[in-house]
Amino acid sequence: MAGLGEHITAMVRSHASGDDASFYSVALQIAAREARQGHHVLADDIKKAVDSSRQSRSATSNLTALPQARGDLAELVEATQPNVRLRELVAPQGIVDQIKQVIAEQRQRKALLDHGFAPAHRLLLEGPPGTGKTMTASVLATELALPMFTIRLDGLLSKFMGETASKLRTVFESVAERRGVYLFDEFDALGADRSGNDVGEARRILNSFLVFLEDASPESIVVAATNHRSILDRALFRRFDAILTYSLPDARQAGTVIRARLGSLLAGTSLAKLNALTDGLSHADLVKAAEGAAKAALMRGEPHVTREDLVAALQARRTASIG
Structure with missing residues (x-):
């Protein structure tokens, strides 16, 4: 009974804190415990009650509060x-x-x-x-x-x-x-x-x-x-x-990372033959380089990143990351 008592205590705490996810999780653990002990009818009743309560909650609210650690x-x-x-x-x-x-x-x-x-x-x-x-x-x-x-x-x-x-x-x-x-x-x-x-x-x-x-x-x-x-x-x-x-991105993946970060700012700019500059850079490095190129263009008042912006940003990132 000690284990069941701990589960009930956890349910009371989660209910008091308004943490529905934890409440349902513990209830399902009790159901699993009862099933292991051969109490299948009770286990099914608990699962059905949880499912019904979840559906009722979702019908009345579309907002999910972030449970805070306490x-x-x-x-x-x-x-x-x-x-x-x-x-x-x-x-x-x-x-x-x-x-x-x-x-x-x-x-x-x-x-x-x-x-x-x-x-x-x-x-x-x-x-x-x-x-x-x-x-x-x-x-x-x-x-x-x-x-x-x-x-x-x-x-x-x-x-x-x-x-x-x-x-x-x-x-x-x-x-x-x-x-x-x-x-x-x-x-x-x-x-x-x-x-x-x-x-x-x-x-x-x-x-x-x-x-x-x-x-x-x-x-x-x-x-x-x-x-x-x-x-x-x-x-x-x-x-x-x-x-x-996980591994460092290849040339194709590097281009995908840069395009995803720059979006329309990259319009008309070729990423061909940048392998020597992207090789050895991580996904995070490539994102930082793309952001550096974007800032350079925007601060000049231009709507698009140039190839020169990208080359300069990638070279700077290589110096900082690889040396």
């Missing part, structure tokens, strides 16, 4: 409501297909869970800085109409390391109670290999994360993003449902 969680996460569609993400088709699969499984999670299958909900994104990892988390939140909770690793990794495991528990309790996309950015700060001399409390923290991740609720999506896959503990990889590997 209490201890407020010091550990930043809540946002992204608005980035999948079509805005410039990435290799393989990455796009993997993201589509995650979105599809999450949208059909009820059917999967009813048959004993969990939707993909633990993702590791790895690759160079500025290649779309954080943007992918925003895409998932937008396409699934979920809030995004970015974990503040500076708040999580306490100087009193004994507190860190407790803070991790608080985050993963929220994963179970409040449906959303939970982003651990710069994850290598937490998930680095501890097999050498760096042992003791740091190893226990990583072990705690592994346990929490293994048991993470499929109602939410946990996303870990890192620029340094090579330093991650090997035990992490088998805990994730999917590993997405």
Whole structure:
């Protein structure tokens, strides 16, 4: 009964805070618990009640309030409501297909869970800085109409390391109670290999994360993003449902990024034979270069970016980023 008592407590708290998403999430966890115990009629009744209540809510209001983190969680996460569609993400088709699969499984999670299958909900994104990892988390939140909770690793990794495991528990309790996309950015700060001399409390923290991740609720999506896959503990990889590997854009993708940022400002300007200047730049670098070219043109009072503007901006960005 202790587990049920904790669920009821969580429901009361979410109801008191007006967080309908968390309330429904916990109710569905109780339904799953009852189903595992063979109480299928009760489980079905709870699910039907949740579905009916959700439909009633959506009929009376089209506005979805962003659930704000409260209490201890407020010091550990930043809540946002992204608005980035999948079509805005410039990435290799393989990455796009993997993201589509995650979105599809999450949208059909009820059917999967009813048959004993969990939707993909633990993702590791790895690759160079500025290649779309954080943007992918925003895409998932937008396409699934979920809030995004970015974990503040500076708040999580306490100087009193004994507190860190407790803070991790608080985050993963929220994963179970409040449906959303939970982003651990710069994850290598937490998930680095501890097999050498760096042992003791740091190893226990990583072990705690592994346990929490293994048991993470499929109602939410946990996303870990890192620029340094090579330093991650090997035990992490088998805990994730999917590993997405990002890379610097090729010439075609670079042109797509620049066109998307400049839009009509690029009218009449050719992007041909800019490969030598775009090679080695990240998506974020290309966006910054496009913005620099746009500002140069607009400040001259001209309605369009010239090729010279782009060349100068790309060269400046290469100097700043590559050296």
